[in-house]
Amino acid sequence: MIRLETHFNLNRILLLAIGLWPYQQSNFTRLQFIFLSTILTSSLIFQCTPFISQKCTLDFVAKILSSVSFFALFVIKYNMFGINIEAVKDLLEQLQLICNELKDKNEFAIINEYGCSARRCTAALTICAICSLPALIVAQFWSSILNNVLSINVSQPYRLPIPMEYFVDQEKYFYWILLHLNISFCIGATAMVGIGTTFLAYYQHTCGMFKIASYRIKHAMSNNMLQNINFQNELLIFEGLIWAVDIHRQAMRLTKHLQSSIQSMMFCIIVFVVASVSFNLYRIFQIIHADDISLNNVKELIMPIICATITVLYMFLSSYIGQYVTDHNHNVFVTVYNVRWYIAPLHIQRMILFVLQRESKDFVLTVGLFVVSIEFFATLVKTSVSYFTVMYSTK
Template sequence: MISIQTQHFNFHRIFLLAVGLWPYQQSWLVKFQLVLFFSIQISFILFQLTVFISAKCTPDLVIKVLSIVLLLIMYAIEYNSFRMNAQAVRCLFEQLQHICNELKDENEIAIIKKYGNNAKRYAAILMLLYICITIIMFLLPILPRLLGFVLHINATQPRVMQQLMPNYIIDQGKHFYLILLYMYAALLIGATALVGIGMTLLSYLKHACGMFRIASYRIEKAITMWTNTRLENEIIIYKEIAYAVDIHCKAIKFSLFLLYSFRRSHILLISVGVICLTLNLYAIAVNASHGGDVEQLLLHFLIAVIIFLYLFLANYAGQEITDHNDYVYFTAYTVRWYTASVHVQKLILFLLQRGSKTFSLNFGGVVSLSLELFAALTKASLSYFTVIYSMQQ
């Protein structure tokens, strides 16, 4: 028997527990943690925007502030969407566990374990990237002071600190470490939530791919079982094909339920992500061409990498779902169906007719998650960046 939570979602559970988003055991203390963490994120965003109160609003200032704020808004949107859909997340866990419990064939169990292990590998890679980027982000604000302490020189106020926290609100020199703690808390909560939620949703979709692969395996198994025209064998083949169609329908319903639960928030996330990527590409170009501060250049580069990875992984997962669904019908087409009886051939024909309609994770009938959409979003970001950069020259 496969225990989904302990075998395939142990990394995810750690991340989600850290930010209070694990959908089980929601005590009053966890609910307080949710409110506190979300309040920290929102208040930090508001602090970023207060710079427009006293400072003169120029295009450069707007781009400079929004390039940071939009990433924080993405953190808040993702955190809140998962918090609001805790029941849907539990339901997805239960559906997945129920489907795994129904698997009796050793090969089918091996398939779902293979895809579960692949999901764990993706989670491990994301954890490694998360640790590396977090360490760099944490060192940026304190690096000048560390160098000043080691080299015994007067350290200037870090420009990254000035950009992340407006100086006129609080005296940064007097309350440096308090502000630093507040900034670290907001960034760490948002980044941990984004990685934990991303790993969970990606793992859900990888398990859905495993279900599609099991459907293909059952079709292959049904046809290879055919040896003669005896009624008993024919009935067994009917059952095997019915089992294949059953798990295929479950995979589609599972994927659609996941899409339906998070469709609004992820449409907004993709839109904000494209704008954020555009602004950070502009900030990178400006700092690189005008010999800007290295710390700010590195900060905007890291943000661009985060957005780029988010857009790529989301669309890659959607492309995987489409490809695995198509492979089910490809299997039905390539197996030796012509050796089966006429009744079995008719069943295969129904499958092939259904395969004429491509299944994809479609948002509102407008766009579908795919590598094609990722290329389009990247191209759009580069186009917007080019227009903004040319207008500012």
């Protein structure tokens, strides 16, 4: 018997840290969710308040929205997952029930293989998130570090890595404001990695189910079965094909169920992903082509580069997993086509043709009218660059 908890160990740790692990929802974790959500949302609000206190120009708006659009991804991801946490729990329980019904050691090996792959992806993305923290610290304390290195005695004013307005003396409360910003960033980064890798691991397991469907078809239509056709073997072939169709149908159902549960979340994220890349690209080019290049300009480059890089990576991984699911479903069709169905009895051929007909239609993940695939990633990047070009041309 497979215990999915072992495949989601690191995901569980990440989600427990921010009160979002579906299986351990108590009053304390609900309070934890409300508290962390308040910190995250308030950080986003204080990034928008400079619109109230300062004059708005295109450059200023782009500067504010470059960070706001990025932090909005954190807020959307965290809160919408919290709202749909019961649906996620139900999906994980259904996945566990399907794993409990696997037939032999080869099928267990397939699911374990995909579970190990999911754990490796989770570990790699967690390490990347941890490694980005030093870059954030350097961005925040660049001036102080530089003053010490160059032995400059002139005191520099405190500057936040992104524009924020708390309507208090920012010099006096600088470290408290910086603490609030850093805590918000850590909550958001943990949410992005924890939630994203949980969805990735879930889809990895559904892809494992597609592979099991292919395995069952190959096993049912093996040469030994087809060369020794008798009543018992015919029953075994029918039973094997029924099991293959059943797990394939369940894989599609679970995939579509998760997709429908996070549809609104993903649509909002697409809007802010495009906005984040566009505004951060504009901000990068705005700093690079500034007339007065200084060390402070170099410091200001770090944050938009980090935001743009993380957003593009997130777009790519989301699109890749959609392509991954589509390819695994297509492999089931290829498997059915390649088996020696033409030497089977006529009534088995009819059943195979039924499966071929069902598989001839592509199974894809969609967000609204968009098909999630590598081509979709290219479209998002092209759209982001187009909006950036329009903004930059109006400068």
